[in-house]
Amino acid sequence: xxxxxxxxxxxxxxxxxxxxxxxxxxxxxxxxxxxxxxxxxxxxxxxxxxxxxxxxxxxxxxxxxxxxxxxxxxxxxxxxxxxxxxxxxxxxxxxxxxxxxxxxxxxxxxxxxxxxxxxxxxx
Numbered sequence: 001x002x003x004x005x006x007x008x009x010x011x012x013x014x015x016x017x018x019x020x021x022x023x024x025x026x027x028x029x030x031x032x033x034x035x036x037x038x039x040x041x042x043x044x045x046x047x048x049x050x051x052x053x054x055x056x057x058x059x060x061x062x063x064x065x066x067x068x069x070x071x072x073x074x075x076x077x078x079x080x081x082x083x084x085x086x087x088x089x090x091x092x093x094x095x096x097x098x099x100x101x102x103x104x105x106x107x108x109x110x111x112x113x114x115x116x117x118x119x120x121x122x123x
Contacts, residue, residue: 055087
């Protein structure tokens with residue numbers, strides 16, 4: 001299960017990250033899946049490049065679920081080369097208001113959204 005494994009990895013890593021370069025830094029993906037793929041296409045797909053994402057993966061864009069699932073999968077596959085910080089949209093109060101909750105509920109169910117929220121709370 002992707003959510004459970006991501007949560008486990010996040011809980012095993014320190015809260016304060018001390019990362020060595022080179023590392024690509026990105027943020028504010030906001031559900032723009034094709035922009036995320038373009039970023040990897042230009043910067044290198046993991047593990048060719050190390051990444052630090054600064055948060056705000058969900059809401060606003062049409063593909064929040066695809067974005068967060070891909071990021072979680074890379075975190076699982078490359079836990080020492082791929083890092084995810086929590087943005088303000090990775091909080092239940094914000095993403096409930098800006099669309100991620102509704103997207104999860106419409107496409108799957110509220111339980112899935114709660115699972116994502118649980119992982120976000122470990123960031």
